[in-house]
Amino acid sequence: MPTADPETAPLTIEVEHLVKTYGGIAAVNDVSFTVRRGEIVGLLGPNGAGKSTTMRILTGFLPATSGIVRICGIPVASRTDEAKRHIGYMPENNPLPEDMRINEYLYYRGRLKEMPREKLHARLDEVLELCDLKRIRHRIIGKLSKGMRQRVGIAEAILGEPEVIIMDEPTIGLDPHQILIVRDLIGGLRGRMSVIISSHILPEIEVTCDRVLIINGGRFVAQGTPAELRREVLGRTHYELEIAGDVAALPAMLAGVDTALAVQMTSGPDDAGFHAVILTTTSDRELGESLLAALTAKSYRVRALSRTHPTLEDVFLAATRRSWDIVDAPAKREAGRPSSEVR
Amino acid sequence: MRHFFTILGHEIRMLLVNPGTYIAAMLFLAIMGLIFTGLLEVYSQQAQETSPAHDFFRLFLGFAVIFIVPLMTMKSVSEERRLGTLETLLTTPVSTAEVVLGKYGAAYFLYLLLWGSTGGLFYLLHRFATDARLLDPGTLIGGYLYIAVSGLLFVAIGVFASALARNQAVAAVLGFVLLMVLIFGPKLALDIQLLQIEAFRPVRTALDYAQVFQHLDDFSRGIIDTRHLFFYFTGTTLTLILTILGVEAKLLHH
Numbered sequence: 001m002p003t004a005d006p007e008t009a010p011l012t013i014e015v016e017h018l019v020k021t022y023g024g025i026a027a028v029n030d031v032s033f034t035v036r037r038g039e040i041v042g043l044l045g046p047n048g049a050g051k052s053t054t055m056r057i058l059t060g061f062l063p064a065t066s067g068i069v070r071i072c073g074i075p076v077a078s079r080t081d082e083a084k085r086h087i088g089y090m091p092e093n094n095p096l097p098e099d100m101r102i103n104e105y106l107y108y109r110g111r112l113k114e115m116p117r118e119k120l121h122a123r124l125d126e127v128l129e130l131c132d133l134k135r136i137r138h139r140i141i142g143k144l145s146k147g148m149r150q151r152v153g154i155a156e157a158i159l160g161e162p163e164v165i166i167m168d169e170p171t172i173g174l175d176p177h178q179i180l181i182v183r184d185l186i187g188g189l190r191g192r193m194s195v196i197i198s199s200h201i202l203p204e205i206e207v208t209c210d211r212v213l214i215i216n217g218g219r220f221v222a223q224g225t226p227a228e229l230r231r232e233v234l235g236r237t238h239y240e241l242e243i244a245g246d247v248a249a250l251p252a253m254l255a256g257v258d259t260a261l262a263v264q265m266t267s268g269p270d271d272a273g274f275h276a277v278i279l280t281t282t283s284d285r286e287l288g289e290s291l292l293a294a295l296t297a298k299s300y301r302v303r304a305l306s307r308t309h310p311t312l313e314d315v316f317l318a319a320t321r322r323s324w325d326i327v328d329a330p331a332k333r334e335a336g337r338p339s340s341e342v343r
Numbered sequence: 344m345r346h347f348f349t350i351l352g353h354e355i356r357m358l359l360v361n362p363g364t365y366i367a368a369m370l371f372l373a374i375m376g377l378i379f380t381g382l383l384e385v386y387s388q389q390a391q392e393t394s395p396a397h398d399f400f401r402l403f404l405g406f407a408v409i410f411i412v413p414l415m416t417m418k419s420v421s422e423e424r425r426l427g428t429l430e431t432l433l434t435t436p437v438s439t440a441e442v443v444l445g446k447y448g449a450a451y452f453l454y455l456l457l458w459g460s461t462g463g464l465f466y467l468l469h470r471f472a473t474d475a476r477l478l479d480p481g482t483l484i485g486g487y488l489y490i491a492v493s494g495l496l497f498v499a500i501g502v503f504a505s506a507l508a509r510n511q512a513v514a515a516v517l518g519f520v521l522l523m524v525l526i527f528g529p530k531l532a533l534d535i536q537l538l539q540i541e542a543f544r545p546v547r548t549a550l551d552y553a554q555v556f557q558h559l560d561d562f563s564r565g566i567i568d569t570r571h572l573f574f575y576f577t578g579t580t581l582t583l584i585l586t587i588l589g590v591e592a593k594l595l596h597h
Contacts (some may be wrong), residue, residue: 059434062594089434095427099361111349112435112563154432 098142350445413518416501
């Protein structure tokens, strides 16, 4: 799915050992990561984990206590103004002035982003079209619905065609239809701009992002593609079976399919004589076919066989529950490989 | 400074499309008119030593500055902070100084506009007064010049108060108190018994120079003292620097 080649695309965001403390309490504690051009990266974490703080430091709005942040190779701390020219930012809750019209607001923001007037008019039309705001561009922002406001925020972030787009919870409070629109909008940026989004809505992150960073207590607890995270954090795959036959003989048969395969749970036979069985394995291999072959060979009757995909939600819960110190080591690995398992 | 004019233009536009501005301006002019009428009545009954313009500026300096300036400036920074738009503003390549100066410039523009509109009162007086002595152009020019110069400092103090508070009401009260201290403080402090001691003579001299009403008297008499100008210009610069630092300090402890 990722169109950016992780090997050749230039780094647009580099963060090294970032620390931010508020009155002695570390909000962000030794965080390092990189993002390449064209990547969409999701920042996931419980409330107060340090997502917004990290994003604010990236934009140069907040100074870091220590560590280095570079946007397109420009250190944010020492050349803030220059770095800001490469960033489009949509803060949490998407603050907008209440008493301006959409096109006025976007024009004003474009001027602040140092876009020349002639170019700005053309770009404004383009962005309004892209965010489906063209029909309502003369409406006053204070009277817009939440979804429209959110689209105005996104339009503002992409207005200056920045290399890096940072969005703090872009889909919060939207209905499913609007989420779909916003997701498509963000997806449309893939390959051209680097995008960091934070969210609580895990399926959102899973669908949109090439890579996920899970942050808790100011540190990364896990990092990788959604598929890698499942494997890394949960460490096992589950298969659900519904079979009729001699369930007691099942473990012996399973050893022939894969040595790591084990029965986790068996329920009693239902009216039709079928047992629901949950198998678990640490192996990454796709075992469905061989399992089915082995079962029919042993004359089990199979009604259902499925491989369960742990959702990112499970990963998120497991990763944040685990002590961060244990997971810090794998988190430092460079991730971002293309994966076929991303749903 | 390339963003200063973008922000200034934007702020002035927002002031001009805001109904609140017109309501405030109308109230301001209504009260101005009332007081001016009262003043003329006093003058029509018996001759006074000073021209009406002189008394007019004296009265309104107390009223209009202390009440109107905080109301005009209370929104400028605190509203942006409350809405969170300060964050979006400062993540564009705009410096805090440009933001503060842009907002200050717009507030000062409105201040001049309001005061300028009181010129109409004098026009009426000029049109209908039979006695030309009532309208001394020297006093008028001096008075308005004083309003323009002192307004620099007063508006800066209002913006400063707005930068410190998240709540508009708090900003207004803070601005009100600061202006009160500036305008009436030196006069009251001079009456303190303790300051009469010889050792405090430099303090007394300094306070004497800082008497706002004294400045007005001088200006309206046509005396444009560089010390007064210096007082307002340095005061303005200092207040604006403190405002910029205040906005930045608040960001650090966000």
